[in-house]
């Protein structure tokens with residue numbers, strides 16, 4: 001509705017993924033009234049392969065964005081990363097270089113890209129914060145993904161320097177290219193693939209299959225196998241919370257330096273805690289079946305913890321209320337149960 005030519009365009013790359021779908025849900029709430037004068041465009045890989053400059057250029061010139069939220073990436077859990085470091089590095093570098101280059105060429109006002117807490121140095125002190133990204137090599141399991149993500153910060157700083165030099169001559173407003181650092185994300189529309197998903201969606205899918213099997217066999221109990229000891233600690237953020245925070249960053253955060261988007265440090269839980277919450281959530285949709293947890297310690301654990309500090313975020317948004325993980329997992333399990341056919345798996 002309205003005269004679209006007066007509208008500013010907010011382009012979301014990776015708009016069909018876990019985080020992109022959550023952003024779409026947030027901007028649709030309240031009949032879209034929270035973001036007046038802004039037209040949101042959500043891109044998926046079907047709209048073009050952003051790792052190919054020509055295709056990326058075509059999409060960007062078609063939409064002429066004023067704002068870009070750059071979520072598109074080759075993403076996967078521990079086991080997919082371990083096997084594909086070269087592709088993770090090359091493809092993500094190509095995507096990021098193309099997107100930021102086009103944001104520069106089209107003079108996008110604000111571009112927010114996405115790093116991750118799993119790209120931080122392996123040997124570090126905790127909690128990690130925004131100043132530590134480049135302080136040492138990342139964990140070996142995902143070095144390709146990690147170095148590609150770190151290069152986004154290098155690009156952002158490089159562009160800032162370039163514009164500062166140009167602004168000395170022209171005096172125009174300079175764009176802001178920045179990045180956010182989410183911890184582990186989960187929610188509806190996740191990738192639930194059993195081989196290459198993150199831990200929560202992977203466990204939800206496995207539990208689903210076990211419960212269905214038990215229903216068919218008429219048994220009252222089943223088991224859920226957790227790969228590894230279940231002891232690693234993680235901060236999980238619900239995709240809709242992350243979406244809200246990313247939109248806040250897009251319109252309010254003006255530094256080039258990244259900002260960690262995470263729940264508080266005391267909200268860190270073990271993988272087994274998460275598995276337990278998943279089992280309890282299935283008990284809500286299938287009350288007759290009890291799920292028992294088992295740990296398969298023949299699998300590697302990955303990093304034992306990666307506690308991140310959200311102090312910078314809390315300085316800006318001291319009152320932001322995160323969705324309790326019990327509620328987020330319950331909603332995610334219910335979503336998967338009800339949308340099994342359309343879920344990515």
Ligand code: NDP
Pocket residue numbers: 013014015016017018019020043044045046048049050051070071072073074075095114115116117181182183184185186189190191198
């Ligand atoms: P998903 O895997 O759910 O979505 C990835 C998105 O990127 C999809 O929309 C996909 O399109 C798109 N995409 C992938 N490759 C290409 C390509 N070559 N060209 C164009 N589009 C492409 O990822 P998430 O939503 O989980 O992640 C979003 C961002 O958040 C990523 O940058 C990720 O690194 C980061 N992140 C994620 C975390 C997590 O726990 N999930 C944690 C920390 C950071 P399509 O589906 O249409 O193929």
